[in-house]
Amino acid sequence: MGRLKDAVIEKILLACALISILTMIGIVATLLFETINFFSEVSIASFLFDTKWTPLFKPAHYGILPLINGTLIITIGAAAVALPLGILTAIFLSEYASPKFRQVAKPVLEILAGVPTVVYGYFALTFITPLLRKAYPETNIFNAASASIVVGILILPMVASLSEDAIRAVPRSIREGAYALGATPFEVSTKVAVPAALSGILASFILALSRAIGETMAVTIAAGMMPRLTLNPLEGVQTMTAYIVQVSLGDTPRGTIGYQSIFAVAMVLFIMTLGMNIASQLIRQKYREAYV
Amino acid sequence: MDNVTARKRIGKVFWAMCLASTGIALIVLAMLLYDSITDGLPWLDLQFLSSFPSRIPARAGIKSALYGSIWMMAFTALISLPLGIGAALYLEEYEKESLLKRIIETNISNLAGVPSIVYGILGLALFVRTLRLERSILSGALTMTLLILPVIIISSQEAIRAVPKSIREASYALGASKWETTRHHVLTNALPGILTGSILALSRALGEAAPLIMIGALTFIAFTPQTPFDPFTVLPIQIFNWISRPQEEFRFLAAAGIIVLLIFLLSMNAVAIIIRNRYEKYSRW
Numbered sequence: 001m002g003r004l005k006d007a008v009i010e011k012i013l014l015a016c017a018l019i020s021i022l023t024m025i026g027i028v029a030t031l032l033f034e035t036i037n038f039f040s041e042v043s044i045a046s047f048l049f050d051t052k053w054t055p056l057f058k059p060a061h062y063g064i065l066p067l068i069n070g071t072l073i074i075t076i077g078a079a080a081v082a083l084p085l086g087i088l089t090a091i092f093l094s095e096y097a098s099p100k101f102r103q104v105a106k107p108v109l110e111i112l113a114g115v116p117t118v119v120y121g122y123f124a125l126t127f128i129t130p131l132l133r134k135a136y137p138e139t140n141i142f143n144a145a146s147a148s149i150v151v152g153i154l155i156l157p158m159v160a161s162l163s164e165d166a167i168r169a170v171p172r173s174i175r176e177g178a179y180a181l182g183a184t185p186f187e188v189s190t191k192v193a194v195p196a197a198l199s200g201i202l203a204s205f206i207l208a209l210s211r212a213i214g215e216t217m218a219v220t221i222a223a224g225m226m227p228r229l230t231l232n233p234l235e236g237v238q239t240m241t242a243y244i245v246q247v248s249l250g251d252t253p254r255g256t257i258g259y260q261s262i263f264a265v266a267m268v269l270f271i272m273t274l275g276m277n278i279a280s281q282l283i284r285q286k287y288r289e290a291y292v
Numbered sequence: 293m294d295n296v297t298a299r300k301r302i303g304k305v306f307w308a309m310c311l312a313s314t315g316i317a318l319i320v321l322a323m324l325l326y327d328s329i330t331d332g333l334p335w336l337d338l339q340f341l342s343s344f345p346s347r348i349p350a351r352a353g354i355k356s357a358l359y360g361s362i363w364m365m366a367f368t369a370l371i372s373l374p375l376g377i378g379a380a381l382y383l384e385e386y387e388k389e390s391l392l393k394r395i396i397e398t399n400i401s402n403l404a405g406v407p408s409i410v411y412g413i414l415g416l417a418l419f420v421r422t423l424r425l426e427r428s429i430l431s432g433a434l435t436m437t438l439l440i441l442p443v444i445i446i447s448s449q450e451a452i453r454a455v456p457k458s459i460r461e462a463s464y465a466l467g468a469s470k471w472e473t474t475r476h477h478v479l480t481n482a483l484p485g486i487l488t489g490s491i492l493a494l495s496r497a498l499g500e501a502a503p504l505i506m507i508g509a510l511t512f513i514a515f516t517p518q519t520p521f522d523p524f525t526v527l528p529i530q531i532f533n534w535i536s537r538p539q540e541e542f543r544f545l546a547a548a549g550i551i552v553l554l555i556f557l558l559s560m561n562a563v564a565i566i567i568r569n570r571y572e573k574y575s576r577w
Contacts, residue, residue, distance in 0.1 A: 002469050003469075005469075005471065006469055006470050006471050009471045010382075010386050010470075012378065013378045013379070013381050013382035013386060014382055014386070014387075015378075016374075016375050016376075016377075016378030016379040016382060017378070017379040017382040017383055017387075017396055018396075019375060019379065019441065020379065020396060020399050020400050020403055020441065020442065020445070021395070021396065021399055023403060023414070023438050023441070024399050024402070024403060026414055026418060027406065027410060027411075027413075027414050030413060030414050030417040030418065031410075031413070033417075034417075084313070085313045085316055085317075086313075088309055088310045088312075088313035088314070089310070089313045089314045089317065091310050092307075092310035092311055092313065092314045093314065095310075096307060096310060096311070097314070105314055105317070105318070108317055108318050108321055109317055111321060111561075112317055112320070112321050114492075114495060114496070114499070114557065114561065115321075115324065115499070115554075116498075116499025116500070116501070116528050116553060116557070117499070117500075117501070117502075118499070118501050118528045118531050118532050118535070118550075119324065119328065119499075119531075119550050119553070119554070120324075121532070121535065122327075122328065122531070122535055122546055122547065122550060123323075123324050123327055123328070125535065126327060126331065126543060126547075127323065127324075127327045153320050156317060157317070160317070184299050184300055184302075184303045185303055185307075186299070186302055186303030186306045186307070187299070187303075189306075190306070207405065210405055211405075213407070214406075214407025214408070214409065214410075215407075216407065216408065216409045216501075216502035217501050217502055217528070217532060220532075221532065221535055221536070241407065241409050241502070244409055244413070244506070245409070245502065245505055245506075248412075248416075248505055248506050248508070249505065254421070262413065263413065266409070266410055266413050269407060269409075269410065270406065270407075270410050273405055273406065273407055274402060274405070274406070276405075277401070277402055277405035278402065281398070281401065
């Protein structure tokens with residue numbers, strides 16, 4: 001009797017674990033199904049190379065370039081904010097800070113990471129954009145710069161804490177070896193600790209950028225809803241995620257090309273983020289320095 | 293100036309740069325809180341908490357969104373906790389190193405990186421359309437469950453791994469079966485850690501708006517839900533709706549809503565921290 005019960009329970013627990021596989025299959029199948037419908041009406045060439053994105057009104061254009069452009073502008077801007085700040089914060093926390101300082105700084109980073117993204121959107125629109133408009137009066141109310149800054153702040157805790165973990169994993173003996181050779185703390189952290197942790201730091205960068213690409217509410221609020229092929233950060237742009245939100249806020253019936261277009265856009269988004277996640281895992285596994 | 297002094301000076305400049313970067317996180321958090329509190333506090337009163345949304349800012353409130361968020365949290369917890377803990381127990385206690393385990397674990401870390409809006413699309417296609425659950429609390433809770441399951445599983449696995457082997461062996465030595473050992477000893481000892489991680493995962497779901505916008509959570513609801521099959525709205529969606537309006541008064545309402553959301557979130561985090569501290573105090577292997 002006991003054996004039977006144990007066997008049944010094992011199967012139930014296995015079923016729980018298999019839900020994750022089913023979820024992945026569900027995501028791929030859902031996206032694939034409607035994306036195929038979408039491409040039965042729109043050619044892949046015009047999807048990839050047309051420079052206009054106007055699927056919801058006539059004349060309809062289905063070029064995803066403006067959305068990718070919007071997403072990349074914001075992601076690059078966010079990287080410019082988060083990567084330098086994140087790595088310097090990580091170095092400070094792992095190499096310089098006293099345990100007491102860490103006890104304060106870590107929860108602050110955790111809270112910052114837990115703030116809902118609509119709040120970041122509000123902050124961008126009511127605080128950062130007005131500041132930008134004071135400095136550059138030609139700035140649009142919705143602009144890529146302000147979205148970049150908040151997305152940068154949003155991914156900063158991720159870069160800082162993952163990089164810090166990587167730097168702290170470098171054994172003390174290596175640092176002490178460098179000190180014994182007469183290196184200063186600056187030289188130890190930049191020439192010994194950081195290079196030794198490079199794979200973990202790179203992995204954290206990629207993971208954070210993939211998070212920036214998938215960020216939705218903050219960029220929808222701050223960057224606006226106008227798909228533009230522009231490099232000017234003071235203009236509004238639309239990201240892939242913001243387009244998906246725009247369609248689902250409106251009344252777009254199932255089976256229309258507008259409805260199918262969000263699946264095609266989501267497919268591109270999914271492939272980009274999944275690719276970056278896998279790359280981040282590979283880097284961590286392949287280039288990890290094993291210290292015994 | 294000799295070589296050593298110059299090198300030390302560079303070191304000092306670098307130290308100052310690192311300190312400044314760390315400080316920026318603190319300053320931004322302070323500005324963010326200051327910005328929403330000064331805008332929203334004058335609007336935050338009992339009337340705001342107990343009124344439904346309205347076209348007239350002075351009469352508008354957050355009642356339906358607050359109720360919706362509470363319902364959503366309750367059902368998400370109810371569905372995601374057993375599934376997540378079950379999966380973690382399976383991976384840690386039942387499946388030893390195998391190909392299946394490696395596939396499942398790699399898949400879970402990939403799922404953790406999928407943007408939340410993609411989960412919303414899955415929820416729309418699967419729960420709203422295919423299972424015909426419509427735009428209900430249940431559809432929302434199921435979608436949120438899929439979104440936070442990877443986080444719950446990963447943090448539960450860590451908590452389970454921290455239970456020492458000797459405890460399991462003592463239980464087996466007394467003749468307990470595998471499930472008895474798992475339930476009474478592994479699970480009991482890992483539970484505080486599991487709860488801490490799960491509450492943090494749930495608090496992430498509390499702040500998420502994108503997946504629920506996808507499944508069609510409405511923005512104007514003038515009633516509180518009575519059953520899990522009712523339509524609903526949640527705090528972040530209500531806030532988003534107010535932010536998107538042109539009139540300035542609605543911005544202030546949004547800020548007041550943000551204060552409510554942050555208080556809700558911080559109290560959940562506080563519970564998680566209390567559980568973590570108690571656990572650290574009482575458990576010494």
